[in-house]
Amino acid sequence: MADSIDRKETNDLIASDKVEGTAVYDRSGERLGTIDNFMVDKRSGKAEYAVMQFGGFLGIGSDYYPVPWRMLDYNTDQGGYVVDLDEDKLKDAPRYQNQNQQPSYDDTYNRQVYSHYGVTY
Amino acid sequence: MADSIDRKETNDLIASDKVEGTAVYDRSGERLGTIDNFMVDKRSGKAEYAVMQFGGFLGIGSDYYPVPWRMLDYNTDQGGYVVDLDEDKLKDAPRYQNQNQQPSYDDTYNRQVYSHYGVTY
Numbered sequence: 001m002a003d004s005i006d007r008k009e010t011n012d013l014i015a016s017d018k019v020e021g022t023a024v025y026d027r028s029g030e031r032l033g034t035i036d037n038f039m040v041d042k043r044s045g046k047a048e049y050a051v052m053q054f055g056g057f058l059g060i061g062s063d064y065y066p067v068p069w070r071m072l073d074y075n076t077d078q079g080g081y082v083v084d085l086d087e088d089k090l091k092d093a094p095r096y097q098n099q100n101q102q103p104s105y106d107d108t109y110n111r112q113v114y115s116h117y118g119v120t121y
Numbered sequence: 122m123a124d125s126i127d128r129k130e131t132n133d134l135i136a137s138d139k140v141e142g143t144a145v146y147d148r149s150g151e152r153l154g155t156i157d158n159f160m161v162d163k164r165s166g167k168a169e170y171a172v173m174q175f176g177g178f179l180g181i182g183s184d185y186y187p188v189p190w191r192m193l194d195y196n197t198d199q200g201g202y203v204v205d206l207d208e209d210k211l212k213d214a215p216r217y218q219n220q221n222q223q224p225s226y227d228d229t230y231n232r233q234v235y236s237h238y239g240v241t242y
Binding site: 008010011012013016019038039040041042043044046048049051069070073104105106 | 128131132133134135136137138140141151159161162163164165167168169170172185190191194195207218220223225227228
C-alpha cells in the first residue's frame, strides 16, 4: 500500500520503530494483528523473534506471541508481513499476557516455540 | 550495569524497543550518545545500521548518524554498545538532521557510509 511507504522505509530496509506496529497478514490476506516489537541478538543484530499481538482475534485478547522471525515474509504490496498461521496454530501457541512476563528465551523455551510452529531450531 | 537489565533483555536477546535508547560508549568507556533506532533488512531481519545520536557531543547537536551495525560491540558490563569512534571520525561523518531527511540507503549511499568508517561493504 503506497501510503505505508514513508521515510522510515526504503526498498530493502525498514526502521526498527516502524517494524513495531507493522501489520501481519495470513496467507489469504486477512489481517491477523501487528508486530509489537522484535527480539534481536545483541551481538549479531539478527532478529530472532517477532512478538505479535492479535488484538481481539479469536477472542484471545492482546497477548504477546513470540514467533520465529524466519516464519515472516515481507510483502511489499501489502506493506506488511505475511505468516502461515491460523486459528488452530495460535490456540495453544506460547504466549505471555504482559510485558513484565516476557519469557527468558533460553534454550528450553526456544525449542518449545520452534517446535510448536514446526520450525527447525 | 545491573539496573539496565530488565525483562526486555535476556543474555542473548534484546527487544527492539530497548535497543532504541541504548547507550553507546567509545573504547575508553566514555558515553558518546544513544541509538535512536536501527535499520533492518525487511526480509532477513538483519540489522544493517544503528542510527545514533550524539546529543551535545562535540557541539554537533542531535543529528542522526547511520553507523554500520557491525561496528558495534555489545558490552554486557556496561549494558550498552561500544564503538571505535572519535571526534575526527564523526566530524565529517554522513548524517541527517531530522527524521524526514532519512537517507535512501541505496547502493551509492551505503558505499559512502561504509567507506567513511573504513568498513567493507
